[in-house]
Amino acid sequence: MRILLEHFSKSFGAVKVIEDMTLEIKDGEMLALLGPSGCGKSTTLFAICGIHRVTSGRILFGDRDVTNVPSQERNVGVVFQSYALYPHMTVADNIAFPLRIRKMPEAEVKRQVEEIAGLVHIEGLLGRRPAELSGGQQQRVALARALVRRPNVLLLDEPLANLDAKLRLEMRSEIRRIQLETGITAILVTHDQVEAMSMCDRIAIMNAGEIIQIATPQEMYRNPRTAFVAGFLGNPPIAFIEAEARDGSLAVKNADIRLPVPKNATVPPDGTPVIVGIRPESLGTEGDATIRGRVSFIETQGRENLYDITLENGSVLRSIQRVRDDIALDDVVEWKVRSDDIFLFAENGERL
Amino acid sequence: MIGHLRTWPIVLALTIVSAPLVLMYVFLFVDTISNAPAGSFIPNEFTLEHWSFLWETRPGRPSIWRVTLNSFLFATSTAALVLVISSMAGYVLSRLNVPGRTYFLAGVMVLHAFPAITLIVAIFLVLQVVGLYNTLIGVILVKAAIDMPLGIWLMKGFYDTVPWEIEMAGIQDGASRFTVWRKLVLPQVKPGIFALGLFAFLLGWGEFILPQVLAPSGNAQVLSVYLAGLIADDNNFDMNMFKSVGLFYMMPVLILFFVFQNRLMNIYGGGSKG
Numbered sequence: 001m002r003i004l005l006e007h008f009s010k011s012f013g014a015v016k017v018i019e020d021m022t023l024e025i026k027d028g029e030m031l032a033l034l035g036p037s038g039c040g041k042s043t044t045l046f047a048i049c050g051i052h053r054v055t056s057g058r059i060l061f062g063d064r065d066v067t068n069v070p071s072q073e074r075n076v077g078v079v080f081q082s083y084a085l086y087p088h089m090t091v092a093d094n095i096a097f098p099l100r101i102r103k104m105p106e107a108e109v110k111r112q113v114e115e116i117a118g119l120v121h122i123e124g125l126l127g128r129r130p131a132e133l134s135g136g137q138q139q140r141v142a143l144a145r146a147l148v149r150r151p152n153v154l155l156l157d158e159p160l161a162n163l164d165a166k167l168r169l170e171m172r173s174e175i176r177r178i179q180l181e182t183g184i185t186a187i188l189v190t191h192d193q194v195e196a197m198s199m200c201d202r203i204a205i206m207n208a209g210e211i212i213q214i215a216t217p218q219e220m221y222r223n224p225r226t227a228f229v230a231g232f233l234g235n236p237p238i239a240f241i242e243a244e245a246r247d248g249s250l251a252v253k254n255a256d257i258r259l260p261v262p263k264n265a266t267v268p269p270d271g272t273p274v275i276v277g278i279r280p281e282s283l284g285t286e287g288d289a290t291i292r293g294r295v296s297f298i299e300t301q302g303r304e305n306l307y308d309i310t311l312e313n314g315s316v317l318r319s320i321q322r323v324r325d326d327i328a329l330d331d332v333v334e335w336k337v338r339s340d341d342i343f344l345f346a347e348n349g350e351r352l
Numbered sequence: 353m354i355g356h357l358r359t360w361p362i363v364l365a366l367t368i369v370s371a372p373l374v375l376m377y378v379f380l381f382v383d384t385i386s387n388a389p390a391g392s393f394i395p396n397e398f399t400l401e402h403w404s405f406l407w408e409t410r411p412g413r414p415s416i417w418r419v420t421l422n423s424f425l426f427a428t429s430t431a432a433l434v435l436v437i438s439s440m441a442g443y444v445l446s447r448l449n450v451p452g453r454t455y456f457l458a459g460v461m462v463l464h465a466f467p468a469i470t471l472i473v474a475i476f477l478v479l480q481v482v483g484l485y486n487t488l489i490g491v492i493l494v495k496a497a498i499d500m501p502l503g504i505w506l507m508k509g510f511y512d513t514v515p516w517e518i519e520m521a522g523i524q525d526g527a528s529r530f531t532v533w534r535k536l537v538l539p540q541v542k543p544g545i546f547a548l549g550l551f552a553f554l555l556g557w558g559e560f561i562l563p564q565v566l567a568p569s570g571n572a573q574v575l576s577v578y579l580a581g582l583i584a585d586d587n588n589f590d591m592n593m594f595k596s597v598g599l600f601y602m603m604p605v606l607i608l609f610f611v612f613q614n615r616l617m618n619i620y621g622g623g624s625k626g
Binding site: 073075076077082101145 | 515517518520521522523524525526527528531536539540542
């Protein structure tokens with residue numbers, strides 16, 4: 001079902017958390033609300049499921065205005081960060097709870113519980129209690145409970161935060177598989193850009209109660225709208241250096257480095273201070289511009305190495321390259337940058 | 353073996369310390385089934401005459417069974433009242449946004465700090481006016497009201513430990529707030545319900561002053577008042593019968609503790625980590 005937030009605002013007392021936000025989630029789409037803690041993404045989620053009342057604006061499920069509809073009647077499936085399974089009930093009773101509340105006949109309840117248990121692969125666990133399950137299994141139960149009543153929308157609130165690294169990888173693809181198989185509209189709230197990029201069709205990146213950009217993961221990575229977006233996506237993260245426009249190129253501040261203006265940017269007038277963003281993968285052996293610096297840190301990652309190079313003005317750039325033996329700490333290197341892969345931002349963070 | 357040898361000083365010390373208590377209880381029991389010559393501790397004959405109160409009712413006194421039933425009614429009714437009201441009030445104070453919630457909580461605490469005895473004259477007058485003086489219902493209401501602050505605070509504390517997410521999940525699953533409380537939250541605070549129920553029962557069972565003042569005689573008399581009546585009676589003073597009634601009075605409490613000791617020990621072990 002299509003979900004639409006229209007001019008949605010939420011404040012707690014005098015604190016405005018979200019102001020005038022409009023967001024559309026298409027039918028069958030999985031959308032990530034990505035942002036640092038306190039950016040209002042959970043508030044948005046709670047508004048959609050009806051736990052928080054909206055201060056102003058409208059929420060539409062399909063064509064139905066649910067702004068003032070109580071949670072119980074919105075039919076929203078939520079998977080909480082802590083899973084919130086009912087500890088005193090077995091897995092089967094946990095999953096059956098929403099159906100029993102709807103007074104569904106017991107035979108039908110049993111059938112549907114078994115069907116959904118099959119979908120999330122927990123058929124063998126139905127008789128256990130939540131405390132007897134591993135984190136990943138609890139997660140699957142929580143998903144089953146949220147999905148069993150065929151909700152209008154599935155909300156996932158940091159669903160992977162409590163899992164260890166290996167399970168996180170597994171559940172990432174599992175959640176996506178289940179979402180695709182059921183074709184349900186889903187919203188994933190997360191502060192982890194990897195989760196957002198790998199699981200979702202589109203990402204809405206938020207900061208300080210505002211949506212900065214909505215795009216597909218690929219588009220957002222290639223074409224960030226602001227320095228904040230560029231800084232949030234990518235691991236290891238992008239590095240920023242200060243520069244100034246001079247004679248149609250960019251002069252790095254306090255350093256004898258000139259970079260060409262990337263083709264995708266408009267050439268700023270001379271003397272404009274700008275911020276140049278260079279991703280670690282854009283700095284290395286190929287390119288049309290040269291950056292000189294001292295290798296100040298080497299991090300071994302196995303297949304690749306991450307090098308920090310410190311420029312003469314003290315700024316630090318990162319470069320990720322295949323492991324090379326010819327570079328040692330404190331070497332002075334001249335590395336190449338592909339000028340079309342660098343990003344140019346104005347001082348206020350807006351893309352140029 | 354060596355481990356056993358090392359513990360003997362502790363065992364000895366504990367034995368010496370607890371010997372007076374044990375002896376007191378042993379003699380309490382022995383005295384109820386025997387007679388001893390004047391001035392001696394050592395009994396010289398076995399008798400059940402001190403337990404005769406069980407089958408014959410003394411003139412001017414209510415039947416022991418009637419009094420026991422009253423005590424039982426008194427303790428269970430107060431416990432039930434305290435349980436029902438505290439389990440709801442505790443939830444409301446823990447979870448809902450009631451106006452003046454902090455003041456209410458502070459007020460409840462202050463009420464609890466008042467010794468009940470300071471209110472006794474006022475309560476006496478109130479019961480007289482509403483016609484509940486010398487009735488079991490009157491004294492049950494008073495006792496429940498006095499135990500309530502403790503119960504409310506205790507239950508609020510238990511509810512505070514239940515994760516919010518469980519309730520949010522219940523609401524999303526379509527349950528009403530009441531169903532969420534009844535089916536999802538209440539089971540999480542079972543240890544609290546159990547503890548409070550037991551404590552309220554024991555407090556009611558052991559209560560003396562309130563029934564003594566508010567329901568001293570006739571059909572409303574409870575065991576503690578009956579017991580006090582025995583010792584106050586100068587005409588037929590019978591120390592051993594007093595001990596027998598005392599032992600009889602203690603027995604339900606002992607049985608409760610034996611049956612529930614494991615659960616009592618686990619009261620704070622019933623966390624609810626999903």
